[in-house]
Amino acid sequence: MAAGGADKFSVLLPTYNERENLPLIVWLLARTFQESGNNFEIIIIDDGSPDGTQEIAEQLEKIYGSDKILLRPRARKLGLGTAYIHGMKHATGNFIVIMDADLSHHVSLYCIKQKEGNFDIVSGTRYKGNGGVYGWDLKRKLISRGANFLTQVLLRPGASDLTGSFRLYRKEVLQKLMEKCVSKGYVFQMEMIVRARQLGYTIGEVPISFVDRVYGESKLGGNEIVSFLKGLLTLFATT
Amino acid sequence: RPGPGRVGPSLTVLTARLSRFSRPLSPQTAMTKLGQWLCGLALLGSAWAALTLEPPGLRLPAPFRQVLLPLPVYLLVAFGCYSLATVGYRLATFNDCEEAAAELQEHISAARADLRRRGLRF
Numbered sequence: 001m002a003a004g005g006a007d008k009f010s011v012l013l014p015t016y017n018e019r020e021n022l023p024l025i026v027w028l029l030a031r032t033f034q035e036s037g038n039n040f041e042i043i044i045i046d047d048g049s050p051d052g053t054q055e056i057a058e059q060l061e062k063i064y065g066s067d068k069i070l071l072r073p074r075a076r077k078l079g080l081g082t083a084y085i086h087g088m089k090h091a092t093g094n095f096i097v098i099m100d101a102d103l104s105h106h107v108s109l110y111c112i113k114q115k116e117g118n119f120d121i122v123s124g125t126r127y128k129g130n131g132g133v134y135g136w137d138l139k140r141k142l143i144s145r146g147a148n149f150l151t152q153v154l155l156r157p158g159a160s161d162l163t164g165s166f167r168l169y170r171k172e173v174l175q176k177l178m179e180k181c182v183s184k185g186y187v188f189q190m191e192m193i194v195r196a197r198q199l200g201y202t203i204g205e206v207p208i209s210f211v212d213r214v215y216g217e218s219k220l221g222g223n224e225i226v227s228f229l230k231g232l233l234t235l236f237a238t239t
Numbered sequence: 240r241p242g243p244g245r246v247g248p249s250l251t252v253l254t255a256r257l258s259r260f261s262r263p264l265s266p267q268t269a270m271t272k273l274g275q276w277l278c279g280l281a282l283l284g285s286a287w288a289a290l291t292l293e294p295p296g297l298r299l300p301a302p303f304r305q306v307l308l309p310l311p312v313y314l315l316v317a318f319g320c321y322s323l324a325t326v327g328y329r330l331a332t333f334n335d336c337e338e339a340a341a342e343l344q345e346h347i348s349a350a351r352a353d354l355r356r357r358g359l360r361f
Contacts, residue, residue, distance in 0.1 A: 027350035063357050132334025145329045155272055209339030237273045
């Protein structure tokens with residue numbers, strides 16, 4: 001329990017060149033939390049972005065208050081895993097939310113789902129319920145479903161969507177998992193769920209709509225597929 | 240003839256993998272997924288080999304023997320068909336979130352207007 005007895009949600013936002021997206025995410029998060037009446041804080045971990053992300057973050061801190069927006073920047077691009085560790089050190093909430101730039105309007109669903117089943121982890125899924133995607137062509141959907149099928153067969157992870165990066169964790173659970181996980185990049189997200197299952201933590205799922213980057217497009221080329229397969233096989237052999 | 244250098248590395252990898260079996264299976268060190276698959280395949284494989292090689296005293300009736308030999312291939316093909324059907328079905332039922340995208344665009348406009356009002360210089 002956080003100080004005062006009520007739940008508090010700490011959102012970790014590692015940023016690199018997110019000057020366009022950052023104000024929108026913060027606005028959406030703040031609005032969602034205020035509407036649902038939950039106590040929150042947003043920890044922005046900027047890795048020395050050259051596009052002025054930190055400057056926008058400072059403006060947001062003035063607008064929302066330094067108890068709600070915490071700036072914990074780093075000197076240069078140091079990777080997602082270390083960003084989460086760094087952010088967690090400063091988090092005062094008892095729940096940690098980790099997310100990408102597009103899905104903030106679903107935060108309230110996560111808080112509700114967690115209460116529902118008292119889950120240790122709540123994970124977003126694009127593949128179940130009314131979850132889904134927007135603006136994906138057939139090829140991208142096929143690759144996504146195929147990769148997910150392979151993951152389910154090989155890892156039997158107990159969650160329908162492993163590569164999503166929108167999750168809510170109990171603080172102690174996240175700390176424990178961060179100690180145990182060794183992968184890098186999004187394979188690290190997959191490893192978290194697999195290890196969580198092994199350690200017996202409960203995982204709840206919430207259908208989410210994955211709308212591609214608010215500005216710009218993500219790529220799904222041959223390189224991404226190869227590195228995904230490498231990561232999957234590594235997890236298969238080591239977990 | 241393959242030189243010792245070519246066989247060596249793969250042998251060390253194999254022995255490293257197999258050494259997992261010699262570790263005791265306590266609750267803390269569960270077997271890896273690869274380990275589970277190798278165990279399962281070894282079990283099924285030896286059962287199949289035992290039945291196919293027909294040691295004395297273990298002769299199955301003819302129809303069973305006919306099916307037994309190509310059974311691994313049958314199972315592989317069946318799994319392949321199941322995979323195609325499952326992925327195909329999931330692809331066809333992959334939701335497109337039109338409303339969510341439209342809603343997000345509205346949110347973006349509202350956010351920009353509100354933040355501008357509060358003094359944010361984009």
